[in-house]
Structure formats: C-alpha cells, structure tokens
Amino acid sequence: MLMKEYRICMPLTVDEYRIGQLYMISKHSCEQSGGGEGVEVVRNEPDIHPKYGRGQVTEKRIYLSSKLPSWAKAFVPRIFYVTETAWNFYPYTITEYTVSFLPKFKIRIDTRFENNNGNNNNVFGDTATPAENVSFLDILSDSIPEKHYKESEDLSHWHSSKTGRGPLEKGWRDNHKPIMCSYKRVYCSFEVYGFQTRTEEFIHRNIRDILLVGHRQAVAWVDEWHGLNMEEVREYERTMQEKTNSKVKLGQNNTSSRPQFSRSISMADEHTLKKMGVTTVTISDPSGSVPPNSIRHNSATE
Numbered sequence: 550m551l552m553k554e555y556r557i558c559m560p561l562t563v564d565e566y567r568i569g570q571l572y573m574i575s576k577h578s579c580e581q582s583g584g585g586e587g588v589e590v591v592r593n594e595p596d597i598h599p600k601y602g603r604g605q606v607t608e609k610r611i612y613l614s615s616k617l618p619s620w621a622k623a624f625v626p627r628i629f630y631v632t633e634t635a636w637n638f639y640p641y642t643i644t645e646y647t648v649s650f651l652p653k654f655k656i657r658i659d660t661r662f663e664n665n666n667g668n669n670n671n672v673f674g675d676t677a678t679p680a681e682n683v684s685f686l687d688i689l690s691d692s693i694p695e696k697h698y699k700e701s702e703d704l705s706h707w708h709s710s711k712t713g714r715g716p717l718e719k720g721w722r723d724n725h726k727p728i729m730c731s732y733k734r735v736y737c738s739f740e741v742y743g744f745q746t747r748t749e750e751f752i753h754r755n756i757r758d759i760l761l762v763g764h765r766q767a768v769a770w771v772d773e774w775h776g777l778n779m780e781e782v783r784e785y786e787r788t789m790q791e792k793t794n795s796k797v798k799l800g801q802n803n804t805s806s807r808p809q810f811s812r813s814i815s816m817a818d819e820h821t822l823k824k825m826g827v828t829t830v831t832i833s834d835p836s837g838s839v840p841p842n843s844i845r846h847n848s849a850t851e
Contacts, residue, residue, distance in 0.1 A: 550738040551749040554678040555757070556667040557686045557731045557764045558722045560714050563662045565775065566729060566767065567639050571782045572774035573767040575789040578609075582796045586612040589630075589797045590790040601638035609633040611646075612797060653740040656752065660733045666722050667730040678734065686757065688765045689717045697762045702769040711775045731764065 561569060578588040589610040596606035610630040635644040640662040648654050661672045667685060671677040689704050700706065708715040722728065735756055739748040774782065 550736055551753065552678075552682060552734065552736050553753060554683045555686055555731075555733045555735065555760055556683065557688065557733070557760055558667050559688065559729055559731070559764055559768050560717065560721070560725050560727065561729050561768065561771070562727045563640050563664050563729050565727075565771075566662060566731075568777050568779070568782050569767045569771065569774050571786055572777070573763060573770060575786045575793075576770065576773075577763055577766055579789050579793040579796070582793045587793065587797045588612075589794050593786070593790065596636065598636065598638055601636075601641060604636060604638035607633075607635045607637070609635075651739075653738070655736075655738045656756075657736045658733055658756075660731060662729060662731055664727065664729050666728050667732070669730075669732070672732045673734060684757070685722075686761055686764075687722070688761060688768060689721060690719070691761055693761050693765070694758055697758070702765050704765060704768060707769055709771050709775070711772045714771075731760075733760065 559566065578590075581587055589612070591608040591610060593605065593607045596604050598604055609632070611633055612630045629648065629650070632647050632649070633644065634647075635642060642658075642660040644658040644660070646656040659673060663669055663672060704715065704717045706716055717725070735753065737749045737752050737756075739745050739752070741748070777785070
C-alpha cells in the first residue's frame, strides 16, 4: 500500500470552503461528463456517524475507460466504473474508491480542513505522516495537464470582485489572509503482482492532478458561490447532478452495442475476458515503464 499526504492551501476560510467545495464538485463533475463517461450520482443523502455526528453520504459511479493507460486495458472491460463513496462530516471527510471486478484495488482518502498554511504536522491526531510522504501542492505555480488549463482559472490573473482577493503572487502561502489548508491522506492499494507499483504510482499522479485542478477551480469560481447558504448550494448540487447523470446516460445509450459487464472477474483470467468479448493485449514485461504523462502546463508566471 502506497500512502501519501497532500496539503493544498487556498485563500479562503474553512467556513467559506464548506460551500465552495460542494459547488466546485458539482460543477466540475458536470464539466467532465459526457459521451458515456463521467460521474453518475447514485445517492446523496443525510447520514449520522457514531463518531463524527451529522453529515452527508454520497455514492457515485465514475466511468473512465478511455482514460486508462494502454497497459491497464489488457484486463479491464471496455465499459466499467469506479465506485466512489464519500462521507462528509465537515471539516472531516472520508472518501473510498473501489472497482467491483478488482477486489484487490482500493483507494481511501481522509481529509481535514484547518485555517492555517499547512503547518500542522499531525492534523489527523494519530501518527504524524513521515516528511518524505508529505507533498505541498501549490494552486498557483504547480503544473497541471494542458487539457485542464483555462486562463480564467489561472490564479496569477484571478481577481474576486466579491471578496477583493487576488491575484495570487509568489510566496502567497506565507503571507495571505485568510488562508486555509486541505490536508489529504491518501492510501492506495493494488495488490497484484507485476502491476502493483506502477498502478499505485499512476493513481497518485492522477490524484495529484485532480486535487490541483479542483482546488484551483474552487478559488477561481469564488464569485459564483460566495454568499450562497447551505440550502441554496444543495439545490444547485441537485440540479447539476440531474444534468450530469443525463449526460452520462445519454452517451451510454449511444454506445449500447458495446458489451456491459456486471459479474466479478479475475484479472488474470484472460480466457474469460476473451469469451466476454474484451480485447486483450500481450504484456511481455510487467515491470516495463509507464507511458509518459500528458503534456503539462505551468499556469503561473515565472
């Protein structure tokens, strides 16, 4: 199991981000959905946790077959989804990702939000994460995949008319007020011989990109959500979920000739995969290098 802790600061308060997070996730999911892929919300309802109290539980299906690296497509059905289950007991959240036909695959993300610049080395209150496993992600200067870059979300040019904040400048994390940090402890496990290391590394690279893009957008879109109350942002969330689900289902209906899979299968059972119509490729060197990442765009000025 590969564990890392990511710390992402934002020029917001924890109370503000409670609204901003819900808005950002809903809008981002809708933008990234279409053509049969994206995020389908299965349930989103209040929940009571014996330790953390009242919160919200959300279950989603994330369809992303086309986003897999070529070596992974050898044992993955043409259409499949990852199940995301999130328990939001703000300012603490738990998120888990599983795949029905890959029982040895699991991701868990524990998150805590605090009003500081990421200087709490034991925010989870158990054992401090080793320093070598901690990564600070800078929403201003860290690179993101070029396909996700938008000038309107470039925080070196951003200015909020509602809050008067922005643009961000080099060293902003040390002197900006207000400031908060999203602490995310990510556990990634894929216990399959020959694929474990590069699969876990691939997942962490993608999690890094998702975290950077999402937190940048939460800040860049602040004038869209700042001032909303919880009831208003929940209504926005419901509206966007309906729109997102429709986009995903419409795309799937247009590709209904493709085989669908519902039963669990063994990753190593190539014969079964071929019987089910899944195209496989020969993997001659399981320890081979991972295909290079997509081109990245450094969004901040040097």
